[in-house]
Amino acid sequence: MVSYEDNRAQTKDFMGEPIALKDNTLKNRTKIRIIMKAYGPSIEKFSSVTQVLSALRDAIAAHKALLDRNIIHRDISPNNILFGLDECERGVLIDLDLALKSLGPLSEIPVDFRTGTRTFQSLMVLRSYNLNPVFVPEYDYLDDIEAFFWVFAYIVFTYAPNGDRLPFKDHRKLPQWLWNDGSPCLIFARKFTFLDSPSAALDAQDAMHPGWKATCCDLFLEFREFVHEISYEKQRLVYKGWKEHRRPAPDRFASLLAKVDEHYASLLGMFDAALKKVAEAGIDETCVEDSGVDILLILQEPIDERIHLPNKATITKADAKALNPTFLNRAPKGSNFKTEETVLVYLKRIQTLRKVWISCKKISRCSGDRAKVFQRLDPHLAFNNRNILKLVVVLFEGNIQMQAQKWITKNSA
Template structure:
């Protein structure tokens, strides 16, 4: 029986059934989508890979291209193919190009076209969800940046996966062509996995083919742009260059950073190196301490920070290399790190490359209005402890946060918590207005969130930073227990982190939290009472200051008459107050006999209480008393502070503790993605 492709063919056949979940993952990362108006960019790419004369020779010899008909040997309509097999003709054309130009390398399998339209390519996600996708064709690659897919013991080794792919190709019959926005989502899913599985990838390009046309999607840290359809039968030279460039044995052509390379054994990475420049601007090659980066969120657009663990080739000292992408208008992080040389509680820089490359140079000659260029910075810095999420006790966590808060110029040199992320820092006293588009939504203060709708917003100040520290602590306490064991995400945090809400709604939610002093009963059960007391006291301290700021923000500067200066004038007192809360809690954590046990009379959540995990029946000082005990603390002399917990501005040795921890790196998420028109 003659079988034709059906008009009712499932248009999502190449994607995981959980397509909607994947769609939401990529949409939050794309930002403004740029649709190019003409063919300039697609025609300009990869002229260096093969001269016109060499392509002419190939087209004359190829049995897959007809010079007389000006056509590749492809079906004019996939609807007329037997058995719906419209992938094989495309595979034959692409394979012929690779075999002719790459010769021995293609024959040895370093570049090979694979039909994957019915193969589940497994995804890698931060959580436990399991996704897969099925690009129509891929170009499988071997080389210093690729490896076979990871398999569990006993599993059959897949032939190909996103860790071994140079290029994804989506084939769509023209009569079944899906809308451009759906095309974008589909190829963005492929691109996202290439970035995740290949952490040295700078950009990813995807081809969408039909019987007559090719479209190029380009993804980088500025987002995505795509070209108009190009008739590749009438433009065979452009088509050949695209295929060659996107399958090139030169990994930089594909979009990979060849300064990071690996050695492989049996198809898997076993060791690696990272090349950068030292303080004398000479190349230095660091051995990778681990094969994969220890921090990488896999986002397409944004700062997309990646942290590598390396060792000094001479001293064997462990160091950290941080790659990130800053907006062109922002100062490079290395400028702030130079200012922080010798400052305790702040990461110390070894060397840097502030302008390695930018997204502008990756996109060809046509840059439309509104394009936001991003520049890659590589910084080598001293290694410290683990991420703050790796704490193993409440005291370790609170000591780390305490010292991170104190880690300011002239502050106490506490090293239990070290700030390592200054890539969107700003200089104080510059009166830079708060900007809700900068920073991680989950940790933004109410004033920063409202800055986009407030008529006369305040400059970003120290209170915004202190409020952000509070939300870091909330994030940890609401999603982990006192031993560092993870628990399911709390609904409140999901709402704070959700881009489905606008900034005003998020500000209202956080303002309501600050006012309520709300600590859910299940959180109280997982944490010693001094921890609960501290977070309530932290809330109670921040709330009136935040509300006073927001009231003044409604007034024009002339009417304010300088009343807002009281906040910055009292900055040291504010820091001192917060640090005292931490000092009191840390001291109490060493005395479990004083911990409060929950009952209905002292449940801080105003809900029915359940027993605390503490075995003690003693009742500790309530949170309200903890706050009240510090009402007059600003008048105390520095000599009255505990010897082992110094003031923020005092130079005493830090308390001893276990391995230092560093605060959570910022997310790269910025603003929600607009739907393309």
């Protein structure tokens, strides 16, 4: 934090003397202003499994640090989790405009379905939509922890492990709670089913990109079970201790909130174990970068002389190590293939080409209007890799070649 101003204004000064303020159902709010350092982009701009897991892990640790200072965030979402700067924290938690001063793990403000982003709200926050106001519990740190799970699930189900947004056609498999098109009551029912249904774990794995299954499926299932146990216990205790309709509500969740240190230690341990697994297995999905090597080098050679590339969904460092001597012998003068890391980047670039090539072939066979083919390929070429555009031209003739050449002239000059 660079600077801050507290008590700039209070809502009670603009409301007169409403009854709701007197009977404590309407809370007074104080306006403050905080100036923070600029950090990296949103967590949705990740390029590898390690990057997204590290950012989430550090954001959860930051949340614990806020709680230790009696602050509860209340607005956990992808836009509020940023990547840290180089040589600093891997993930940064921002946007405290909805944050509250807390009494340890519990705030003084009841949960409210109008606070936060619907897709990432906890079950108890959503339930406040149709729960008798006198039974609505206060917002606590576990509501934010559950929101971290929904952020993680959102990323796993809508992105590939290298950061590419999954095509819309794949969304039919997604859990229905991801669609922010229903009432809080409906989203609550969908999320509750996702956590409680015995088949939900299998359905989730079926909806995941294969790369996520190989890298952090165990983490996802453990995190889901962690949230399920807590949310189930909250639903069980929500009416506990009520003898009459009164405020403040009895401390129904004391047995849960007493485990605050245990909860954070368990959750951070899950992420640390997952990061260790990814590092040891060398199975991280990394975004393909342009290393300046001519991508058409191998593709222009006779088929029987090309380097044999692994036909796998996920290319690992082990594959790169096995092919490293071959790349050293076949590489043009000036190319740098001395390390497995360089070979890995090159292999993944070729893997991307292969996917684009397959897409081109499928579309060319089924499309009656060749002029529309390249428009449908446009999302694959959004990263503006000129060599991939060259490849598309090489693969096709006639009308599609002309369309491709026009696109290259327009977008890659």
